[in-house]
Amino acid sequence: MAPKIAVKDGRLAKRGGMSDTNLLLTITIVVFLLMYVLAVVVLGAGFRKPQAFFNILNENAALIILSCGMSIVMITGGIDISVGTLTALVCMSCAVHLDYKGGSVFTALLIALGIGVAFGLVQGFLVAYLDIQPFIVSLAGMFFAKGMTTIVNSTQFNVAHEGFQALKAIRVYVPGMGSINKRGIYVPAYVEPGVVIAILVVILLFVLLKWGKLGRSFYAVGGNAASANMLGINVKKTKFLAHLLCSTLAGIGGFVYFMHVGSGSPSHAAGAEMNAIASSIIGGTMLTGGVGNVVGTFFGVLSLNTIKNIVASLGLDEAWWTNITVAAMICLFLVIQSVVLMRKNEKK
Amino acid sequence: MTKLASPEKKTFGAKFKELASNQIFIPVAALLLLVLFNLIADPGFFKITLGQNSNGDPVLSGYLITILNNASELVILAIGMTLVTAASGGQDISVGANIAIAGSVILRILCGNQGARPETMQAPIIVAFLAACAVSMLFGAFNGTLVAYFKIQPMVATLILFTAGRSIAAWINNNQLPIISDASFGYFGNFIPGIPVPTPVFIAIACVIVIMLVLKFTTLGLLTQSVGINSHSSRLNGIDPAFVKFITYVILGLCVAVAGLIKVSRISSINYSVIAKDIEMDAILAVALGGNALSGGKFNMWGSILGAYVIQFLTTTLYKFNVASDALPAYKAVVVILLVVMSAPVVREKMGKAMKSAASKKTAKEAK
Amino acid sequence: MQDSAVLEMRGICKYFPGVKALQNVDFTLRQGEIHALMGENGAGKSTLIKVLTGVYEKDGGEIFIEGHEGAVSIRSPQDAQNAGISTVYQEITLCPNLTVAENMYIGRTKGALTNWKKMNEGAGKLLEALDIPAVPTQQLGSCSIAVQQMVAIARAVDMDCKVLILDEPTSSLDEQEVEKLFKLMRDLKAKGVGIIFVTHFLDQVYEVCDRITVLRDGQLVGEYIIEDLPRVQLVSKMLGKELDDMASIKNDSDAAAVDLGTPVLEAKGLSSAEGIKPFDFNIHKGEVNGFTGLLGSGRSECVRAIFGADKKTGGEVFMDGEKVKIHKPLDAMKHGIGYLPEDRKQDGIVGDLSVRENIILALQVMKGFFKPFSRAQAEAFADEYIKLLEIKTASSDTPIKQLSGGNQQKVILARWLLTNPKYLILDEPTRGIDVGTKIEIQKLVLKLAGEGKSVTFISSEIDEMLRTCSRLMVMRDRKLVGELSGDDLSQTKIMATIAGGEN
Structure with missing residues (x-):
């Protein structure tokens, strides 16, 4: 991805320099690798097994999907703080649908998607076409989803639906990875189906953002919406689609979360929106828009x-x-990013 | 460029448009609607009775009193949040967590070394409060430093204390829940014996008076707006934009300390994970409802203050109609969306045009 | 529609709150012509262009484009692009976070996917053909403003357009780049493209244009073939009055004696973080001097260093013979220095604030945090200067961003005049504003000098400098390379010094 270009006659030997997006991405990956290696070396035990790593994925498949949606909205210069409570609403609705209304897993999935799309349509319309600040719109979305969750059902309960239990129990084994347990038996490492979905989402969105016309429009709108408009990009439509995509992903993420926990509760995914924002920031997406990567x-x-x-x-x-540690880490990343970008701009 | 016709000949549409373009229009209209709704639904809503509490002191009660009382913390926060929004073009989402810290500091100092249940307060309340002010302003300064000097977007910068704040609050008191049994500590969040109006109402009014005096007798308003609109120009006019941004966060810190005192005084104790929960959202909402752009720049302080009361009015109205407290957010969301849609410039422009054309049709008819 | 016309606008009207920006304006563009759109600031040029490109919705009138049946409706820049209209604006309207190549192609390619390789190749060829020093994969934000403007032009000309609009594209370009642009325009003209060219530089108009349409106060004055309209007449049509002879403002101030005692301000070995080589500078009471040099030669950076706007890295400043410390703009202001910055939009105005607040801003800051002006006092100041400088505004309550460029500039001038400075620095006060205001500002400068103030005046137009300044510092490559005064002050001598080379 690094830009390497030499114009034929060598008139411009200088390279294009790294884009802000790639620079921040590199920092993130390096810091993560250092941290994980350090954990393996110093703390050993818990981190050495491949399964330890895959468990992080299993636990956070939904968060990955939510964060990707968040990143996209952030790239366009917006924000969506409704994704956390939307996840809870999806879980509760699917749970009620399966256990109390005798629904099937397939229709539950449709419900999850439907809730996501519905939120996306409304929020996207309000942000893009009525020009209302995304923070306020998604704040209302957050309140609405929170309230609706308890209206659907106010208490936590575990889903007993058989088809769903079967789906929840599926394990995808990772070839070539595994460890030997205390009794000397080789246990292959596994991931839950949600992880597969999450990774697919990451790949698809990566392709969209890198090559898709829509993806590039996201960056253009986030970089400078007025200019993007002059360049012939339909800014309103782009913003609308970003919010629609984000909420739809929250619907999918909600279902993945549901598959992982197998229950409905008003307190599910509490604070997930903040974790998603934090993950995006650590991953080098900037709230000011135009910079970032899934x-x-x-x-x-x-x-x-x-x-x-x-x-x-x-x-x-x-x-x-x-x-406190998480906060310290966000702080560290923010300061690194801010210092790096400031120095880069100063050099210019 | 030529001016349009003289201002005397205004149509109804133009008048409405002018009224609607006033920033205060939306919060006032919302308040009137809520009042009207309650008048129709149950005029008893506005009844205020003078009764006695368990100590035999006179107290006023009624929904209006509840609204004024419960909105106090929000009003105080909205003041600081407005300034932060104007200068830095962003919001502080850590105010709820910082209230927990301020409250925790007050209780910690009042408990001294007597454990979590001291028989008497170990320090004067004023000392505890000043300590909380210092700590809150320090955390405000932390946020301000990140925003102003490291140029991190406000929401992101304050995400740090949003995440860590309640944990820090718990850590200050070793995760214990102190209870202050001295009745005088409760005065700030409840009633002072002999005065029938809840104390928070007075504190909020005092804060409003103070900020209005500050805005009148200093250039704070001009500086914050100028920095929020164009920090480059401001710098070349001798303003230090970073310092102005920084100072607004410190001021918000002070507001947080006052709100924190009211919060802990109300129950003479603290619950770290629940105290002032989601209040940052309401505070930001108050600023937005007041017609202030969340992207900073020009602001109207009265708008924010009214916005805060509107939010509390709405909450109390919903409670009155037996909406379950868990489901409350859903109703609130609907009302909020209606309000912001109505106040959206796009919608207002269309509405204004529609009114104008309707009015001109009407005058045309009358002319015939 | 007339034959050979590619574009016809008829009876265009546009209203803003309190202002009729365009009233019944007609405009016709023919195939293969370069058509200048002229007028003072606030005459409605930009508004007309923005109506044509769909940025503003028109309130009346019709637009016809060759190849389209009946009136076309252009409601967004995309519509304009689809109708074959491409535009380069005065401000950069590109996205700084995207690459150069993307900025050239985004929003006008077919298909849902981006072919990076093809795009970079295409962009590379175009950059090379137009001799633009940029790399396709470079992030646009890392290019200089002039290069960004050239990229915008490259994008516009690469589109297969029938109408090309150039809205003051030359203000950030140097002479060579302007030449490149003119060559390009002539090539396109030969291909039959109609070009609308908006500029404040009369020389440029007479160099490339075929026809001129003049607007004034939102109304059409007329359309003329260039040969039929000599410069003086053009200017008087734009102003709507017979022009005072420009020469009348020629240095009467020679009479006004310059006090050659201790300089009001003297800088020794001053340098700043913006890469200015250490330079010496002084100015006396009642003197007008100036910095000249090509764009980017460091003339703005010099005055910014004096004002404390950029971080100072060395040198000393003396005022009236005493050493002073100027670390930030406020220090300079307290010593009686005023600075009108080069970039009005970014560094000058505070857009949403009212004209009144913009006028009192600097004085208010100097007066102190605890001493705000009363409303009445501020009102009085504002009214005084609105009258004095003839600022056209609906009221002193109007947000400054609603004023035209020239009037905004006058407000900034008023801001500094109000502080009653000893020494006033005016960095490109005449850029992007109309001829009438330009002359007013030059007269004002000389008047201030006559009152015993010292003024440093910077302008890209050497004529203006010659008319106002009695001494010129010449900059080249961020270095002070010469100082001219007296008989040396001539166009040729200045040019030679700027160009360098001692022979």
Whole structure:
């Protein structure tokens, strides 16, 4: 991806220099690798098994999907803080549908998608065509989803539906990965189906953002909406589609979350929107728009949760330590990014 | 460029348009609608009775009093949030968590070394409050530094304390839940014996008066707006934009400390994960409802303050109609969306045009 | 539609709150002609262009384009592009976070996917053909403003357009780049493209244009063939009055004695973080001097260093013989220095604030945090200067961003005049504003000098400098290379010094 270009006559030997997006992405990946290697070397045990790594994925498949959607909205210069409570709403609706209304897994999936799309249409319309600040729109979306979840059903319950249980139990084994347990038996490493979905989402979105006309429009609108308009991009439509995509992904992420926990509860995915924003930021997406990448976001989620695991395995399992460490990590990344970009701009 | 016709000959449409283009229009209209709704649904909503509390002191009660009382913290926060929004073009989402910290500091100092249940307060309340002010302003300064000097977007910068704040609050008191049994500590969040109006109402009014005096007798308003609109120009006019942004976060810190005092005084205790939960959202909403752009620049302080009361009015109205507290957010969301859609410039422009053309048709008819 | 016309606009009207920006304007563009659109600031040129490109929705009138049946409706820039209209604006309207190549192709390619290889190749060829020093994969934001403008032009000409609009594209280009642009325009003209050219440089108009349409106060004055309209007449048509002879403002100030005692301000070995080589500078009471040099030669950076706008890296500044420390603009202001910046939009105006607030801003900041002006006092100041400088505004409450460029500039001038500075720095005060205001500003400069103030004046137009300045510092490659005064002040001598080479 690094830009390497030499015009034929060598008039311009200088390289294009790294784009902001790639620069931040590189920082993220390097920091994540360093952190994980450090964890393996210093803390050993819990981190050495491949399954330890895949468990981070299993636990956070939904967060990966939510964060990717968040990154896209952030790239266009917006924000969507409704994704967390939307996840809870999807879980609760699917749970009620399966256990109380006798629905099938397929229709549950349709419900999940439908909720996501519906939120996306409304929020996208309000943001793009009525020009209302995305923060306010998604704040209302967040409140709405929160309230609706308890209106659908106010208490937590586990889903007993057979078809769903079967789906939930599916394990995808990772070839060539595994470890030998205490009794000397080789246990292959596995991931849940949600992880496969999450990785597919990351790949698809990566392609969209890199090559898709729509993806490039996201960057253009985030870089400078007025200019993008002059360049012939339909800014309103682009913003609308970004929000639609984000909410739809939240619907899918909600279903993945549901497959992982197998229950409905008003407190599901609490604060997930903030985790998604944090992951995006750690992954090098900037809230000001125009800069970011879903691959970075993927590593952002991994970084965020690796640090949580490190804190836990240090024996500091009081909740406050996790929060404080995570906050410190966001702070560190922000300062790194801000310093790097400031210096880069100064050089110019 | 030529001016349009003289202002005397205004059609109804033009008048409406002018009224509607006033920033205060939306919060006032929302308030009137809510009042009207309650008048029709149940005029008893506005009844205020003078009763006695368990100590035999006179207290006023009624929904209006509840609204004024419960909106206090929000009003105080909205003041600081407006300034932060104007200068830095972003919002502080850590105010809820910072209230937890401020509250925790107050309780920690009042408990001294007497554990979580001291028989008497170990320090004067004023000392505890000043300490909380210092700590809150320090955390405000932390946010301000990230925003102003490291140029990090406000929402992202304050995400740090949003994440860590409640944990820090718990850590200050070793995760214990202190309870202050001295009745005088409760004065700030409840009633002072002999005065029938809840104290938070007075504190909020005092804060409003203070900020209005500050805006009148200093150039804070001009500086924050100027920096929020164009920080390059501001710098070349001798303003230090980074410092102005920084200072608004410190001011918000002070507001947080006051709100924190009211919060802990209300229950004479604290619950780290619940205290002032989601209040940052309401505070930001208050600013937006007041017709202020969340992207910064020009602001109207009265708008934000009214916005805060509107939000509380709405909440209380919904409670009155027995909406379950868990489902409350859904109704609130619908109302909020209606309000912002109505106040969206795009919609207003269309509405204004429609009114104008209707009015001109009407005058044309009358002319015939 | 007339034959050979590619574009016809009839009876175009556009209203803004309180202002009739365009009233019944007609405009016709023929095939293969370069058509200048002229007028003072606020005459409605930009508005007309923005109506044509779909940025503004028109309130009346019809637009016809060759090859389209009946009136076309252009409601967005995309519509304009589809109708064969491509535009280069004065401000850069590209996305800084995308690559150069993407900026050239985004929004006008077919298909849902981007072919990076093909795009970079195409962009590379185009850049090479137009001799633009940029790499296709470079992030646009890392290019200089002039290169960005050239990229915008490259994009516009690469589109298969019938109408090309150039809205003051030359203000950030140097002479060579302007030449390149003119060659390009002539090539396109030969291919039958109709070009609308908006500029404030009269020389440029007479160099490339075939026809001129003049607007004034939102109304059409007339359409003329270039040969039929000599310069003086063009200017008087734009102003709507017979032009005072420009020469009348020629240095009467020679009479006004320059006090050659201790300089008001003297800088020794000053350098700044913006890469200015250490330079010496002084100015006396009642003197007008100037910095000249090509764009990017460092003339703005010099005055910014004096004002403390950029970080100073060395040197000393003396005022009235005493050493002073100027680290930030406020220090300079307190010593009686005023600075009108080069980039009005970015560094000058505070857009959403009212004219009144913009006028009092600098004085208010100097007066102090705890001493705000009363409303009445501010009102009085604003009214005084609105009258004095003849600022055209609906009221002092109007947001400054609603004013035309020239009037915005006058407000910024008023801001500094209000602080009653000893020494006033005017960096390109006449850029992008109409002839009438230009002359007013030059007269004002000389008047201020007559009142005993010192003024440093910077302008891209050497004529203006010659008319106002008694001494010129010449800059080249961020270095002070010469100082001219007295008989040396002539166009040729200045040019020679700018160009360098001692022989």
